[in-house]
Amino acid sequence: MTAQTQPKIFDVNKVRADFPILARRVHGKPLVYLDSAASAQKPQAVIDAISGTYGTEYANVHRGAYYLSEMATRAYEDAREKVRRFINAASPSEVVFTKGATEAINLVAHSFGRAFIKAGDEIVLSAVEHHSNIVPWQLLRDATGCVLKVAPMEADGSFNLGAFAAIIGPRTKLVAVAHVSNVLGTILPVREIAGLAHAVGARVLLDGCQGIVHQPVDVRDLGCDFYVFSGHKLYGPTGIGILWAKPELLDAMPPYQGGGDMIESVSFAKTTWAPAPAKFEAGTPPIVGAIGLGAAIDYLNSIDRAAANAHEEELLRYAMTALAQVPGIKLIGTARHKAAVQSFVMEGAHPHDLATVLDRSGVCVRAGHHCAQPLMELLGVSATTRASFAFYNTHAEVDALVAALRRAQEVLL
Amino acid sequence: MNAESQRAQGLRDDLRTLYQEIILDHGKHPRNFRVVEHHTCKAQGNNPMCGDRVTVTAKVDRGTIADIAFEGKGCAISIASASMMTDALKGQSLDTARKLADAVRDVCTGKDAPAEMEPYLGKLAALSGVRQFPVRVKCATLPWHALLSCLDGPPAEGGQIKTPAEGGQIKKPEATTEK
Numbered sequence: 001m002t003a004q005t006q007p008k009i010f011d012v013n014k015v016r017a018d019f020p021i022l023a024r025r026v027h028g029k030p031l032v033y034l035d036s037a038a039s040a041q042k043p044q045a046v047i048d049a050i051s052g053t054y055g056t057e058y059a060n061v062h063r064g065a066y067y068l069s070e071m072a073t074r075a076y077e078d079a080r081e082k083v084r085r086f087i088n089a090a091s092p093s094e095v096v097f098t099k100g101a102t103e104a105i106n107l108v109a110h111s112f113g114r115a116f117i118k119a120g121d122e123i124v125l126s127a128v129e130h131h132s133n134i135v136p137w138q139l140l141r142d143a144t145g146c147v148l149k150v151a152p153m154e155a156d157g158s159f160n161l162g163a164f165a166a167i168i169g170p171r172t173k174l175v176a177v178a179h180v181s182n183v184l185g186t187i188l189p190v191r192e193i194a195g196l197a198h199a200v201g202a203r204v205l206l207d208g209c210q211g212i213v214h215q216p217v218d219v220r221d222l223g224c225d226f227y228v229f230s231g232h233k234l235y236g237p238t239g240i241g242i243l244w245a246k247p248e249l250l251d252a253m254p255p256y257q258g259g260g261d262m263i264e265s266v267s268f269a270k271t272t273w274a275p276a277p278a279k280f281e282a283g284t285p286p287i288v289g290a291i292g293l294g295a296a297i298d299y300l301n302s303i304d305r306a307a308a309n310a311h312e313e314e315l316l317r318y319a320m321t322a323l324a325q326v327p328g329i330k331l332i333g334t335a336r337h338k339a340a341v342q343s344f345v346m347e348g349a350h351p352h353d354l355a356t357v358l359d360r361s362g363v364c365v366r367a368g369h370h371c372a373q374p375l376m377e378l379l380g381v382s383a384t385t386r387a388s389f390a391f392y393n394t395h396a397e398v399d400a401l402v403a404a405l406r407r408a409q410e411v412l413l
Numbered sequence: 414m415n416a417e418s419q420r421a422q423g424l425r426d427d428l429r430t431l432y433q434e435i436i437l438d439h440g441k442h443p444r445n446f447r448v449v450e451h452h453t454c455k456a457q458g459n460n461p462m463c464g465d466r467v468t469v470t471a472k473v474d475r476g477t478i479a480d481i482a483f484e485g486k487g488c489a490i491s492i493a494s495a496s497m498m499t500d501a502l503k504g505q506s507l508d509t510a511r512k513l514a515d516a517v518r519d520v521c522t523g524k525d526a527p528a529e530m531e532p533y534l535g536k537l538a539a540l541s542g543v544r545q546f547p548v549r550v551k552c553a554t555l556p557w558h559a560l561l562s563c564l565d566g567p568p569a570e571g572g573q574i575k576t577p578a579e580g581g582q583i584k585k586p587e588a589t590t591e592k
Binding site for chain 2: 348349350351352353356357360367368369373376382383411412
């Protein structure tokens with residue numbers, strides 16, 4: 001193993017001890033989990049918060065006039081406040097809990113989209129989008145007759161700001177782009193995108209699923225109008241996501257779903273809505289998911305996040321160099337501004353076959369189109385293999401990936 | 414040999430069984446990789462999970478597969494399966510083709526194929542390696558789903574997926590949807 005320059009400022013073994021699953025073995029080999037961009041592993045603090053809530057503090061929220069319900073409600077709303085602080089929103093009422101980032105985007109497409117986007121209006125996406133930031137807009141297009149446009153990217157996966165500026169205009173009502181590409185790792189120039197979009201009067205939605213994981217996010221500084229992300233990629237549980245939106249937008253937007261908990265008063269003649277965020281949280285919400293996400297945020301605040309992110313960046317550089325030295329490997333996505341996600345293809349070996357062989361070495365990577373088929377088409381590949389890194393990954397794990405890839409070549413080539 | 418290294422050996426053997434020489438050969442050098450001229454049927458198999466696609470074309474003449482070929486993109490398992498399928502089915506009756514599709518599914522899922530089908534299976538028996546890799550079974554069966562859609566589809570350039578005719582033992586292909 002060539003354990004090179006381990007950053008001294010970040011004690012990776014200390015954080016690894018916080019993630020119990022990292023100690024397990026797979027097929028008799030130490031687990032090498034390089035698929036955190038699909039879903040991150042959970043620290044013990046999150047697991048404890050979930051089981052602790054169910055074990056001692058659980059009841060429905062916003063309903064019961066009894067102690068347990070009050071406790072659960074407080075924990076749920078505390079989680080909202082933790083999210084607010086984490087993204088520097090002005091008020092917790094701007095933070096809507098959803099079941100995931102996908103639902104958050106669908107909420108915006110359905111509510112904002114149907115209320116404010118008309119036939120002939122334009123929505124601009126980027127070439128790197130995940131299906132969850134494409135398909136909701138296609139559904140909206142089919143319902144309203146609006147037009148979808150796609151901002152191109154450069155061959156290395158970087159965003160082409162000039163081409164973007166050229167395709168937006170007075171008809172552009174919304175720009176919906178990833179903060180960070182889940183396939184290429186490209187960090188999009190979101191402040192500049194937001195500035196250009198606002199100059200033509202368009203709103204901006206950022207898909208922050210990958211973005212919020214690898215860098216601090218300040219929604220007011222980014223200048224966007226909507227920011228969405230999922231809990232499970234941020235070391236929290238599944239089934240919880242966040243929609244942040246500017247308060248004037250949440251006020252103007254009609255409800256997305258009807259039900260309990262989102263009303264002010266209901267009669268058969270007329271129902272009036274509760275103000276946001278309750279207006280968008282019909283039914284019993286993902287209570288324990290929100291509390292678990294709050295615990296994940298507490299955990300992230302307890303570690304040196306700047307050092308953790310620097311460690312991820314260093315792992316990415318190390319991996320890019322090491323992978324490029326394996327014969328037949330071509331890196332996909334080499335933009336200058338990148339987060340710790342690396343796609344690649346190996347000559348003569350399909351990503352699925354690679355992933356199967358790697359798995360038998362205990363190495364978990366993602367193979368396939370990564371829910372970004374239009375991007376795959378642009379790249380001229382049907383699939384890639386993707387290794388993604390979290391702060392709990394090590395240089396030795398990158399070495400294990402490379403060694404497993406060389407073994408895969410023996411099996412497959 | 415201690416338990417750990419025995420296990421490691423077992424895992425390597427699993428991989429060697431999956432990626433046998435014949436699978437790698439057909440995966441890299443697929444036979445009948447083309448479109449059948451004047452084909453009478455055509456269908457696409459699509460694995461939405463991974464984006465792999467296989468298009469099967471065949472010329473059926475009085476109940477016999479006169480020619481069959483495929484095109485597509487996919488992993489070694491799906492391409493090898495398609496390639497060996499086209500080799501195995503040329504000149505066979507539709508009835509044999511359907512029975513062979515069932516037998517291949519049996520082989521891939523760990524069941525014994527009917528003894529009467531053994532001679533037809535031939536090198537397709539190499540696909541049995543996927544038994545140890547449940548997520549890869551769909552890769553092996555993808556071209557066979559496309560085949561069934563092809564044979565059961567409308568005679569024109571239909572390409573859509575249909576439930577096989579009544580009486581067949583073949584279930585509706587679950588991994589093949591096409592928009």
